[in-house]
Amino acid sequence: xxxxxxxxxxxxxxxxxxxxxxxxxxxxxxxxxxxxxxxxxxxxxxxxxxxxxxxxxxxxxxxxxxxxxxxxxxxxxxxxxxxxxxxxxxxxxxxxxxxxxxxxxxxxxxxxxxxxxxxxxxxxxxxxxxxxxxxxxxxxxxxxxxxxxxxxxxxxxxxxxxxxxxxxxxxxxxxxxxxxxxxxxxxxxxxxxxxxxxxxxxxxxxxxxxxxxxxxxxxxxxxxxxxxxxxxxxxxxxxxxxxxxxxxxxxxxxxxxxxxxxxxxxxxxxxxxxxxxxxxxxxxxxxxxxxxxxxxxxxxxxxxxxxxxxxxxxxxxxxxxxxxxxxxxxxxxxxxxxxxxxxxxxxxxxxxxxxxxxxxxxxxxxxxxxxxxxxxxxxxxxxxxxxxxxxxxxxxxxxxxxxxxxxxxxxxxxxxxxxxxxxxxxxxxxxxxxxxxxxxxxxxxxxxxxxxxxxxxxxxxxxxxxxxxxxxxxxxxxxxxxxxxxxxx
Numbered sequence: 001x002x003x004x005x006x007x008x009x010x011x012x013x014x015x016x017x018x019x020x021x022x023x024x025x026x027x028x029x030x031x032x033x034x035x036x037x038x039x040x041x042x043x044x045x046x047x048x049x050x051x052x053x054x055x056x057x058x059x060x061x062x063x064x065x066x067x068x069x070x071x072x073x074x075x076x077x078x079x080x081x082x083x084x085x086x087x088x089x090x091x092x093x094x095x096x097x098x099x100x101x102x103x104x105x106x107x108x109x110x111x112x113x114x115x116x117x118x119x120x121x122x123x124x125x126x127x128x129x130x131x132x133x134x135x136x137x138x139x140x141x142x143x144x145x146x147x148x149x150x151x152x153x154x155x156x157x158x159x160x161x162x163x164x165x166x167x168x169x170x171x172x173x174x175x176x177x178x179x180x181x182x183x184x185x186x187x188x189x190x191x192x193x194x195x196x197x198x199x200x201x202x203x204x205x206x207x208x209x210x211x212x213x214x215x216x217x218x219x220x221x222x223x224x225x226x227x228x229x230x231x232x233x234x235x236x237x238x239x240x241x242x243x244x245x246x247x248x249x250x251x252x253x254x255x256x257x258x259x260x261x262x263x264x265x266x267x268x269x270x271x272x273x274x275x276x277x278x279x280x281x282x283x284x285x286x287x288x289x290x291x292x293x294x295x296x297x298x299x300x301x302x303x304x305x306x307x308x309x310x311x312x313x314x315x316x317x318x319x320x321x322x323x324x325x326x327x328x329x330x331x332x333x334x335x336x337x338x339x340x341x342x343x344x345x346x347x348x349x350x351x352x353x354x355x356x357x358x359x360x361x362x363x364x365x366x367x368x369x370x371x372x373x374x375x376x377x378x379x380x381x382x383x384x385x386x387x388x389x390x391x392x393x394x395x396x397x398x399x400x401x402x403x404x405x406x407x408x409x410x411x412x413x414x415x416x417x418x419x420x421x422x423x424x425x426x427x428x429x430x431x432x433x434x435x436x437x438x439x440x441x442x443x444x445x446x447x448x449x450x451x452x453x454x455x456x457x458x459x460x461x462x463x464x465x466x467x468x469x470x471x472x473x474x475x476x477x478x479x480x481x482x483x484x485x486x487x488x489x
Contacts, residue, residue, distance in 0.1 A: 070086070187199045306322065334364055390419070434466075443459055
């Protein structure tokens with residue numbers, strides 16, 4: 001299109017900045033000039049150009065070329081709305097130039113008026129076939145279509161439809177190379193579906209060609225941590241924090257490093273608590289759990305362990321108080337209900353113990369907990385020589401006479417089927433005596449019918465560790481953690 005200043009062009013209506021907008025732009029140019037003395041940039045170049053164009057416009061109408069230069073400058077500065085307003089007015093006098101039409105469509109897209117931008121691109125493509133402008137319009141339409149597909153993928157991800165995310169991205173990949181954002185999203189989807197090795201392998205491949213992408217680095221660190229490769233994950237996190245100071249990525253990396261450090265410290269404290277419990281050092285167990293509680297909410301197994309230790313110390317009132325408080329938030333926890341019933345009975349509150357056991361029997365029919373509740377109800381209702389024998393065994397256990405406890409339970413077993421408490425008391429005694437072979441044999445037998453018993457799982461894991469059967473112990477503890485991660489409220 002012509003860009004000179006012939007009479008034909010001078011006679012056309014000029015395109016001017018509104019008066020209320022001229023001064024801010026000129027002022028902005030002066031301010032930017034001051035800043036640009038020490039920081040040259042595209043922004044610093046464009047503000048003076050706009051200011052000089054405005055001054056020139058006061059003297060004579062702008063040529064089409066100068067008007068376009070000002071529009072491009074405003075666009076580069078993010079002044080999309082102002083640029084679009086001027087472009088639309090310019091188009092009234094110059095409806096044919098395709099470069100102006102392309103610019104208007106770009107500005108419409110940049111301010112979110114997508115349908116209008118698409119309409120202009122399609123018109124350019126239709127009316128200027130086989131031209132460079134048509135090719136540009138086609139490329140923009142293709143990019144917008146691709147962007148819409150990507151947005152659909154991210155919407156699927158927000159809905160946690162991970163399989164659909166993978167399917168959609170795989171389909172996109174058939175048409176060409178994926179963007180890094182889509183690659184990362186597919187890795188997230190694999191991770192969510194448990195395909196962690198596949199996710200990590202792809203993340204490692206991408207890291208070779210995108211070594212500076214912090215989001216990818218954080219994703220790799222997360223995948224490595226999930227596969228118990230913490231040292232490798234930590235090295236990546238430290239690198240992200242070091243190379244991206246002051247950024248969100250650095251903050252996230254440092255936060256993850258601190259969290260893992262705290263988690264490891266807590267794990268050591270928990271291991272120490274269970275070691276103290278294995279050694280029957282119940283006072284130290286209670287103290288250690290109390291200290292750990294000051295740093296954060298306790299896991300379910302630790303809350304129960306504290307109650308068992310208080311019971312073993314003979315502090316039945318404190319144990320019952322803690323059990324009642326815990327029951328307020330975990331009313332359907334059967335282990336806790338059975339313990340509370342035992343503590344109530346020891347506190348001579350037989351009626352409350354009976355009601356609680358009847359409730360367990362009624363609400364969990366056909367379960368080991370219901371069977372144990374039934375047995376305890378019979379014991380409470382019909383005091384017998386067996387109950388007296390059990391009380392004597394508890395007294396022996398309180399004095400840590402482990403051999404006498406094991407022998408007494410063995411003798412009691414000859415007279416009647418053992419209660420759960422007696423089974424566990426014998427296991428504790430054998431554990432303390434170091435008779436791990438027999439303890440494990442009896443524990444495995446009990447586990448068949450009492451797989452949900454926390455104290456039994458902890459004891460089995462301990463005995464397996466003592467017999468150096470590490471993998472089996474780890475399996476027991478993982479199962480315990482999974483079953484009691486969210487105890488029913």
